Amino acid sequence: MDQPAPITRPAHKPPGKRRIPQQERGIKTIEIILAAAGTEIEQGGLAKLTTKRIAAAAGLSVGGLYEYFPNKEAVLHALASRWLEQFKDAIAAIHPNLTGCKDLFRYLTMVYEVVKPLYQQVPGVSGLISLLSSVPELKALEEEIDLQLNGLLADAIHCLVPNVSTEQCKVVARTITILDHYLLVESILRDPDKAALYEDHRRVCQYALVTNMLLMNERERAAMLVKNKADLPSPGLS
Amino acid sequence: MDQPAPITRPAHKPPGKRRIPQQERGIKTIEIILAAAGTEIEQGGLAKLTTKRIAAAAGLSVGGLYEYFPNKEAVLHALASRWLEQFKDAIAAIHPNLTGCKDLFRYLTMVYEVVKPLYQQVPGVSGLISLLSSVPELKALEEEIDLQLNGLLADAIHCLVPNVSTEQCKVVARTITILDHYLLVESILRDPDKAALYEDHRRVCQYALVTNMLLMNERERAAMLVKNKADLPSPGLS
Amino acid sequence: MDQPAPITRPAHKPPGKRRIPQQERGIKTIEIILAAAGTEIEQGGLAKLTTKRIAAAAGLSVGGLYEYFPNKEAVLHALASRWLEQFKDAIAAIHPNLTGCKDLFRYLTMVYEVVKPLYQQVPGVSGLISLLSSVPELKALEEEIDLQLNGLLADAIHCLVPNVSTEQCKVVARTITILDHYLLVESILRDPDKAALYEDHRRVCQYALVTNMLLMNERERAAMLVKNKADLPSPGLS
Amino acid sequence: MDQPAPITRPAHKPPGKRRIPQQERGIKTIEIILAAAGTEIEQGGLAKLTTKRIAAAAGLSVGGLYEYFPNKEAVLHALASRWLEQFKDAIAAIHPNLTGCKDLFRYLTMVYEVVKPLYQQVPGVSGLISLLSSVPELKALEEEIDLQLNGLLADAIHCLVPNVSTEQCKVVARTITILDHYLLVESILRDPDKAALYEDHRRVCQYALVTNMLLMNERERAAMLVKNKADLPSPGLS
C-alpha cells in the first residue's frame, strides 16, 4: 500500500513488454528473499549471513539474488526498512488525533500492544534491529528509524501533554522506545518464561513516566498562566 | 581474588628471576592494545575491527599483537572481561551488607553513579557490550557477564526486600540493568546534550520500580504472617 | 564399489535434472586441478605448494580452487587417494584368483609392470607419496594406503604360498613394495639413464625373496605333515 | 677430528681475546642445538619445527640460536651434514683396503651393521633424511650425501669385484643403500616388532645382489681374457 519500494526493484533494465505479471512475481520474490534473510538471521546471526545462504534459503541462485537487490546490504536495508514501515503504519494508525484517545498511559499501552506482534512475527528482525549499528552502512538507516519512529511517538505524546516542550517529549518518546524495545527483546529472545514479569515492569515504568509527564504538563500550564497574567495588564480590574 | 586481568600475559617461560621490568612493559602494551581496540570499536564498529587496525592503532605490527593475545577474539574477550571485572568490583563494593544501606532506591542510585564512569572512561566498551552477542565466540562471555552482574545486583536487591522472591529480584535487576545501560549509552554515545533528561527518566523509572518492589515486599510479608498464624496453633487461646 | 573419486564434486545441490554437462565440466576442472597440483609438487616440492600456485597452475583464481576442494589438504588427499584407487584397481585386477597365475615370481613381475605406468604417468604423485608422512593431516591416508595396498599384495602372496604365515606374507609384501617404489622413483625421477640396471636389481632381489618364500612354504608344509601324522592315529594300521 | 665445521661456527666476529674456552662453549652449544632440533623433528616432524621450538628445546632464546646458525635451514643442514660425516667416517673405516676383507657379502653386512646404530642413536635424523628432499634448499645436500656415500660404497664394491664396470657398481651401491635405508626406517620407525623379519629380507636381497655381482665379475673377467688373447699375438709361441 504505502511502501514506495525503497531500493528494491531491479531497475537497471528498460521497462519490457508485459510488465505487470513480472512485477508481481518480482515483488513476490522480493518478499521471499526478505523472509529468507530474516530466517537466516534468526538462525545464525548476522555473522553467518552470506549471500549464498540467503539465496539458498530463498530457493534462488546467488546471481538471482542480485537480480532483485544490488548488494547484500540492500537486503538488510530493505528488511529493516520494511520493518520500519510497518512500525510507522502501526503507530500512525493509533495517533491520538485518529483514535481520539486522551489518556497518555492508555496511548502508550496501545503503542506497546501494537508493536509487540511485529517483534514476534517477523523472524530475525528484532535481532537485526539490535545489531543494525554494527553494520556501518546501515547506521544511517538506524538513525532514520529512530528519527521517524521517535518523531511519530513524540508528536503523539505532544498532543496529549501539549504544554511539555518538544524536547522533553522526544526524550520521553526515546525512553519509552528503549523500554519497549529492550524489554520485548528480553522477553522474546532471552527469557520467554518471565515475559509477564518484564511486562509488569514495563507498565510500572511507563506509568511513572506518564505521571511525571502529566505533572510537568500541569506545571508548565500553570507557569504559562502566570506568565500570561504578567504579560497582560491585569484584566478585569479597573 | 582481585586479579583484574588474568587473561593473557606472554608467559612462555615460568617467571624468571628479575623479569619485572619486562613484564611491566608487557602489561603496559596489553593495556595499549586494549585501549586501541576500544577506540577502534568506537570509531568503526565491530565489523571493521581487523587485527591490522588494532595493531596499527596500538603502534604495533600484526605479529606484535599476537605476542600478547592468541587471537583477535581474545582481545575482545579481554576488553569485555576486564570491563566485567571492573563492574563486578564496583558493584560488589557497594553491596548493602558492606555499606549498611537500607534504602533500595538509594542503593540503585549508587549503582548507577558507580557504573556511569565506567561507560564514560573506557572507550568503545559500551558499544562492544551491546554487540557482544553478534560475535558467536563471545556469547558465552556475554552470558557470564549477565549472570554475574545480574546475580550481584539481584542479591543486593534481595537483601533490601527480603520477602520478594528471588525470581522477581532477578527480573528487576535485569530491568534496572537494561535501563541503566541503554539510557547511559543513549546519553553518552548518542545524545549527550540531553543527558540530564535521560537521567531524570531513569530516576523516575527506578523510583517506580522500587516503590513497586517495596509494595510487593509488604504484601509478601503480610501473606507470610497470615500463613504463619494459620500454620501455628493459634497461640494464647486454649 | 568402484567409484574412483567420491571426494569432492561441488554438489551444493542434490543432483538436478540435466546437470550432466556442468558436472562434466566440474569433473574436468577437478582433473585439471589435480594435474596442476601434481606438476607443482614435481617442480617445487610440497614445501612450495601454495593454494595460489595450484590455482594459477590450473588456470584458476584462489577462490576458484575452493569451489572444487574445501581446502588445500583435500587436494593432496584427492591426489593421493586417487592414486591409491588406481593402484588398488590395478593390483586387484591381477590377483592370482583372477588370473589363475600360480607362480609367485611371475605374479610379482606383473605387479611391477602394472604399477610402473602409474609412476610414469601421474606427475608429482610419486614424490607426494614419499612425503605424505610430512603432512600431519595426511598421515592417516598414508597408513590407509599402506594398509590397503599391502593387504592386497599380502593376500595375493598368501594365495601362492599358503603355508607361510600371514605375518611373513605382510612383511614380504612390504619389502617388495619398498623395493618397487623406491627403485622406480630412483629410475624415473633421479636416474632415468640407468633404469634398466635398477630393474635388473629389482628382479634379482625379487627372485631371491620369492625363492626364499617358496623354501619357507615347503618347510612349513613338511612341518604340517609331520604334525598331522602325530595328531592323527596312524592311519593304515589296524 | 675430521669435521671441518661445515657452516656452523658464528664467524661473523673477528677472533676475540681468549678464544679457546668460548669456542669450546660454542661448540657445545651447537651440539645442544642440533640435538634439540633432532629431538623436535622426531616428536613433531619437520612441519612443526620452528626456530622458537628449536631454541626452547635447546634452552636458548631465538636470538641465541641465530648466534650459532645463520638461519633455520643451516641447522637442518648441519644436522644432516653431521650425519653424513658420521656415515662417511663409519663407512670409510671399513673399506676393504683397510680391513682386508675380500668377501663382498661380508663387507655389505659390515656396512649395514655399522650404519644401523646411526639410525638408532641420533634422534630425528632418519626422519630428516627421508624428508630432506622436501626442503628445496637442502636438495643439494641430499645429492651430496648420496654422491659421497654412494661413491664410497661403490668404490669399496669396485675393489671387491674389480671387473664390474664402475657404473654397475654405483647402481648396486645405490640399490644396497636404498634397501638398507628404507628397511631400517621401516623396522625402526614403523614396525619395530618385525625388525628381525625385515633384516632377514635385507640379507636375502643382499645375498642375491652379491651373487649376481660376482657372477658378472666372472663373466667380465672371462670376456677380458678372451679379448686380451685376441689383442696380443698368441703369447705361447716364440
Add this chain to the structure above:
DNA sequence: GATGAATGAGTGTTCATTCAT
C-alpha cells in the same frame, strides 16, 4: 654474547560481486 619483543611478508581461507552461458 644473549634476549625476546617486534617485524612483515606470506599462508590458507572466505565471501560479496560479476558475467558468460
Add this chain to the structure above:
DNA sequence: GATGAATGAACACTCATTCAT
C-alpha cells in the same frame, strides 16, 4: 530472467628473521 563458476580483495594468523637493550 536465472544460473553458479569464477574472481580477487580482504581477513586472521604464522614464523623466520632482526635489533635495541
